[in-house]
Amino acid sequence: MACRTGCCCSIGTLNEDNARFLMLALLIIIYLLCGAAVFSALEHPKEKLAKERWAQRIEQFTHKYNLSQDDLKNFLRNYEEASVAGIRVDATRPRWDFAGAFYFVGTVVSTIGFGMTTPVTIAGKIFLIFYGLIGCAATILFFNLFLERVITVIAFVLKFCHERRERSKDGPPQNCRRPSTGNRRRRTNSLAGWKPSVYCVMLILGVAAIVVSCCASAMYSAAEGWDYLDALYFCFVAFSTIGFGDMVSNQREMYKAQVAYRVGNFLFILTGVCCIYSLFNVISIVIKQVLNWLLRRLETPCRCPGRGNRHPRRNVVVPGHMRTRRDNSIETDAVNDSEADGRRMSGEMISMKDFLAANKVNLAIMQKQLSEMANGHPRQLGSSSRHNEFSGGVGALGIMNNRLAETSVDR
Numbered sequence: 528m529a530c531r532t533g534c535c536c537s538i539g540t541l542n543e544d545n546a547r548f549l550m551l552a553l554l555i556i557i558y559l560l561c562g563a564a565v566f567s568a569l570e571h572p573k574e575k576l577a578k579e580r581w582a583q584r585i586e587q588f589t590h591k592y593n594l595s596q597d598d599l600k601n602f603l604r605n606y607e608e609a610s611v612a613g614i615r616v617d618a619t620r621p622r623w624d625f626a627g628a629f630y631f632v633g634t635v636v637s638t639i640g641f642g643m644t645t646p647v648t649i650a651g652k653i654f655l656i657f658y659g660l661i662g663c664a665a666t667i668l669f670f671n672l673f674l675e676r677v678i679t680v681i682a683f684v685l686k687f688c689h690e691r692r693e694r695s696k697d698g699p700p701q702n703c704r705r706p707s708t709g710n711r712r713r714r715t716n717s718l719a720g721w722k723p724s725v726y727c728v729m730l731i732l733g734v735a736a737i738v739v740s741c742c743a744s745a746m747y748s749a750a751e752g753w754d755y756l757d758a759l760y761f762c763f764v765a766f767s768t769i770g771f772g773d774m775v776s777n778q779r780e781m782y783k784a785q786v787a788y789r790v791g792n793f794l795f796i797l798t799g800v801c802c803i804y805s806l807f808n809v810i811s812i813v814i815k816q817v818l819n820w821l822l823r824r825l826e827t828p829c830r831c832p833g834r835g836n837r838h839p840r841r842n843v844v845v846p847g848h849m850r851t852r853r854d855n856s857i858e859t860d861a862v863n864d865s866e867a868d869g870r871r872m873s874g875e876m877i878s879m880k881d882f883l884a885a886n887k888v889n890l891a892i893m894q895k896q897l898s899e900m901a902n903g904h905p906r907q908l909g910s911s912s913r914h915n916e917f918s919g920g921v922g923a924l925g926i927m928n929n930r931l932a933e934t935s936v937d938r
Contacts, residue, residue, distance in 0.1 A: 636662035
């Protein structure tokens with residue numbers, strides 16, 4: 528009977544992971560189709576109009592100067608080749624001096640890739656492959672470390688605000704009396720089980736990204752002569768590392784206060800990319816919670832013997848001493864249920880200390896997970912390892928999910 532229960536739960540885990548993956552893939556496809564329909568409706572008429580105007584200009588130019596359209600098109604193709612090398616009608620800064628090359632490698636390792644500068648020699652293209660392989664990996668690591676420190680700072684600020692709120696509940700001290708033992712114990716228990724909400728972190732990162740983008744847009748609007756909305760559009764394209772290349776900063780030969788502008792451009796792009804990267808990571812957690820909510824609305828309750836129709840709880844993170852007690856015995860659910868009720872939040876996160884401790888063994892865990900997946904023998908869930916929405920995954924996501932699974936409580 529126990530074997531059948533374990534197999535049912537294991538199969539349910541695999542099915543839930545596959546269902547989450549397929550649902551996300553389906554939603555992304557629908558999202559892409561909707562985006563294509565909207566952009567096609569907005570931009571396609573403008574494209575057709577631009578082509579008609581260009582054809583009229585070509586015809587008028589050939590008639591005015593008595594040229595054949597084939598000769599003019601051949602000349603324009605030569606200009607397109609020169610444009611790839613960085614030659615423009617208006618004077619621009621050199622593309623491959625040291626400052627221009629430094630700007631280029633910055634767009635490479637940050638994965639922005641504006642495309643206004645590209646290597647044309649075979650040696651340069653080969654060197655770019657190996658240079659980008661190491662540089663992009665190192666930059667992604669830097670972004671991850673930046674995210675850890677940002678979340679640590681945000682968690683510290685939110686905890687400080689939570690402590691102040693808890694103290695205010697006790698009321699102002701009267702006659703310099705020390706707070707009672709019951710109040711101190713209640714406050715200690717509240718702080719021990721507290722974790723920052725992912726929604727608060729997302730809000731703070733969103734506000735930070737908006738502030739950085741607005742300040743950078745004001746600088747670009749003044750220095751480049753762009754409209755403010757165009758500058759804001761450039762900031763999102765650059766900071767999110769989309770990098771279309773239709774608008775690129777710091778490309779003129781001369782600027783007013785040129786050194787200050789180039790330093791500000793570098794700092795704004797660095798800060799903006801880090802903020803948007805951190806925001807994207809937190810938003811992905813929220814998207815996963817939405818997928819889990821959708822799956823819970825669609826799933827059929829597991830009717831395994833001995834488990835009843837219990838549904839998994841939301842993402843609840845409990846303190847370490849409660850985690851240890853839960854691992855030792857399963858029969859402590861009823862006791863821990865009452866203790867966890869006051870700290871139940873769907874958006875709580877694990878502490879950064881726990882995450883860094885779990886990351887120390889990420890290579891060994893990744894090798895084991897890859898081996899189990901390759902052999903078709905995924906990790907079985909025992910009686911002490913409960914099934915919830917955080918189980919499964921390979922690599923860093925698997926480590927995070929396993930850690931969340933260990934610190935979760937079943938409803």
